[in-house]
Amino acid sequence: MNYNKEDIIESHNRISKWIHRTPILQSSSINKIAGAEIYFKCENFQKIGAFKMRGALNAVMSTKKQNLKKGFVTHSSGNHAQAVALSSNIANTKAYIVMPKGAPKIKIKAVRGYGAEVTLCENNEDSRVRVCNKIIKETGANFIHPFDNEDVILGQSTCAKEIYEELLDLDYIISPVGGGGLASGTILSTKFFSENTKVVLAEPQKANDAYESFTNKRLIPVSNPNTIADGLKTSLSEKTFKIILDGTDQIVTIEEEEIVNSMKLIWERLKIVCEPSCSLPLAAVLKNKKKFKGKKIGLILTGGNVDVNNLPF
Amino acid sequence: MNYNKEDIIESHNRISKWIHRTPILQSSSINKIAGAEIYFKCENFQKIGAFKMRGALNAVMSTKKQNLKKGFVTHSSGNHAQAVALSSNIANTKAYIVMPKGAPKIKIKAVRGYGAEVTLCENNEDSRVRVCNKIIKETGANFIHPFDNEDVILGQSTCAKEIYEELLDLDYIISPVGGGGLASGTILSTKFFSENTKVVLAEPQKANDAYESFTNKRLIPVSNPNTIADGLKTSLSEKTFKIILDGTDQIVTIEEEEIVNSMKLIWERLKIVCEPSCSLPLAAVLKNKKKFKGKKIGLILTGGNVDVNNLPF
Numbered sequence: 326m327n328y329n330k331e332d333i334i335e336s337h338n339r340i341s342k343w344i345h346r347t348p349i350l351q352s353s354s355i356n357k358i359a360g361a362e363i364y365f366k367c368e369n370f371q372k373i374g375a376f377k378m379r380g381a382l383n384a385v386m387s388t389k390k391q392n393l394k395k396g397f398v399t400h401s402s403g404n405h406a407q408a409v410a411l412s413s414n415i416a417n418t419k420a421y422i423v424m425p426k427g428a429p430k431i432k433i434k435a436v437r438g439y440g441a442e443v444t445l446c447e448n449n450e451d452s453r454v455r456v457c458n459k460i461i462k463e464t465g466a467n468f469i470h471p472f473d474n475e476d477v478i479l480g481q482s483t484c485a486k487e488i489y490e491e492l493l494d495l496d497y498i499i500s501p502v503g504g505g506g507l508a509s510g511t512i513l514s515t516k517f518f519s520e521n522t523k524v525v526l527a528e529p530q531k532a533n534d535a536y537e538s539f540t541n542k543r544l545i546p547v548s549n550p551n552t553i554a555d556g557l558k559t560s561l562s563e564k565t566f567k568i569i570l571d572g573t574d575q576i577v578t579i580e581e582e583e584i585v586n587s588m589k590l591i592w593e594r595l596k597i598v599c600e601p602s603c604s605l606p607l608a609a610v611l612k613n614k615k616k617f618k619g620k621k622i623g624l625i626l627t628g629g630n631v632d633v634n635n636l637p638f
Numbered sequence: 639m640n641y642n643k644e645d646i647i648e649s650h651n652r653i654s655k656w657i658h659r660t661p662i663l664q665s666s667s668i669n670k671i672a673g674a675e676i677y678f679k680c681e682n683f684q685k686i687g688a689f690k691m692r693g694a695l696n697a698v699m700s701t702k703k704q705n706l707k708k709g710f711v712t713h714s715s716g717n718h719a720q721a722v723a724l725s726s727n728i729a730n731t732k733a734y735i736v737m738p739k740g741a742p743k744i745k746i747k748a749v750r751g752y753g754a755e756v757t758l759c760e761n762n763e764d765s766r767v768r769v770c771n772k773i774i775k776e777t778g779a780n781f782i783h784p785f786d787n788e789d790v791i792l793g794q795s796t797c798a799k800e801i802y803e804e805l806l807d808l809d810y811i812i813s814p815v816g817g818g819g820l821a822s823g824t825i826l827s828t829k830f831f832s833e834n835t836k837v838v839l840a841e842p843q844k845a846n847d848a849y850e851s852f853t854n855k856r857l858i859p860v861s862n863p864n865t866i867a868d869g870l871k872t873s874l875s876e877k878t879f880k881i882i883l884d885g886t887d888q889i890v891t892i893e894e895e896e897i898v899n900s901m902k903l904i905w906e907r908l909k910i911v912c913e914p915s916c917s918l919p920l921a922a923v924l925k926n927k928k929k930f931k932g933k934k935i936g937l938i939l940t941g942g943n944v945d946v947n948n949l950p951f
Contacts, residue, residue, distance in 0.1 A: 596942035629909035
């Protein structure tokens with residue numbers, strides 16, 4: 326697909342009634358520590374507590390009327406599950422969510438709270454896909470992939486669009502990268518709304534498939550990576566890799582310790598609750614101070630769904 | 639002193655250049671749980687991380703020029719210390735802060751970070767006052783009491799004023815009460831800017847001097863109360879008691895367990911970092927659901943300076 330500016334604008338119009346226009350925060354003490362001018366886009370304040378709401382809702386709302394009534398299905402243990410559940414609820418249709426048995430009970434409860442039907446599967450990819458396909462066959466529900474989906478990517482692009490509507494002259498924008506939905510959306514919005522801004526992606530060293538794929542110019546997935554940034558364990562897909570290969574200035578890999586330190590800094594200085602995945606963009610600035618010195622930088626904080634009883638610091 | 643509307647407006651004009659106009663947040667899930675329409679005024683995002691900045695800065699900026707150069711002195715182990723330190727820094731003058739030896743090192747470091755001279759004293763009230771008086775004698779510095787001070791009270795009143803500038807028809811506003819600076823300021827602003835709004839105060843059961851004083855219509859301090867809400871251990875003073883006795887609808891006392899539960903709810907649903915003291919107003923709503931059912935309520939979240947390595951939940 327060739328994405329254009331109108332696609333992004335239409336996507337934003339399509340979803341804006343139901344999503345929050347999240348605030349952009351600053352901290353003078355973090356600016357001092359980083360030696361840069363940093364703007365944090367707070368998607369932890371988004372509906373369901375994460376940017377994933379944008380993509381899922383755009384996919385649901387882009388679905389043709391005759392298909393809408395069959396509902397939606399996805400497999401996810403994380404924020405995408407809640408996003409598809411709430412989006413389906415908003416569209417007055419059913420959601421079937423396949424979640425691994427090992428998923429935190431609180432997340433299963435949250436998904437059910439949005440009215441979705443949860444089907445538990447074994448804790449592996451094969452089982453997820455098999456159960457998902459069975460539901461599709463039985464119900465005709467529409468599958469929404471968490472990132473390998475144009476409408477999802479376009480939905481995620483609205484986050485950076487909102488940043489550029491408030492901040493005209495960013496030198497850099499930094500997004501974390503997992504499956505690449507947010508990263509791709511950020512690249513697209515940057516291309517159309519702020520062409521002089523460079524896109525940097527931040528990835529856990531322990532799940533560095535995007536770095537390896539970008540460097541070697543071919544998709545190199547990692548399997549079962551183990552990182553505290555649980556939202557960033559997935560590997561790029563065909564659709565997201567294509568956009569990332571084309572529009573990324575640099576991919577910075579981040580060690581586990583750097584993730585924890587940067588997360589704690591955000592909690593203490595910005596006074597907000599956010600997931601480990603959020604902290605990678607700031608960690609990328611802090612480990613490349615020379616590159617970012619004096620620059621004006623937008624960072625995307627992806628979400629705030631974290632177990633406050635089980636913090637890594 | 640007879641406070642009037644102009645005093646509050648002047649105080650707000652005096653300090654507004656240096657303080658944040660903090661955001662007002664909502665959570666649909668908390669509204670659902672409470673059965674009310676709740677607006678959280680987020681002073682955890684204030685300069686130095688707490689509303690105390692308003693009062694201290696107003697006191698500093700109200701000081702006559704010839705006295706300004708002698709600097710300011712106070713005794714505090716908490717947010718007032720940082721507030722006086724930063725306010726003095728802004729006014730280009732010295733701050734002498736008396737802190738107990740047992741104060742957290744991170745707080746002492748923060749106060750020094752604002753350029754203040756820290757003098758450590760023993761961990762009791764006598765020693766604090768003695769060391770403070772010695773400094774006043776030696777330097778001629780101006781003493782700023784954390785709450786028994788008209789300019790401090792007027793500074794704190796600007797918080798509720800900002801709420802009423804955005805929300806016209808609140809049924810209730812709820813503030814926590816410790817020494818009573820914020821509570822008094824809230825009552826004053828309500829009187830002048832939103833006379834139909836009722837002021838409710840929330841206080842730890844374990845430090846219930848305001849409740850006892852209000853009920854018995856005379857000042858009844860508590861000594862050395864032990865509550866997790868460390869910002870609310872102090873007792874009312876003459877100046878604050880007078881205002882509170884006159885303008886309070888109800889004082890609700892809160893158990894320790896309710897403080898912790900309500901604090902966790904705010905962290906999880908609003909996705910913000912805030913102190914235990916912040917959670918009392920919400921706890922007051924949750925334990926009086928009948929009274930507050932369907933009402934439009936403003937709650938003041940006082941600050942966000944909490945040790946994220948040592949949470950009570």
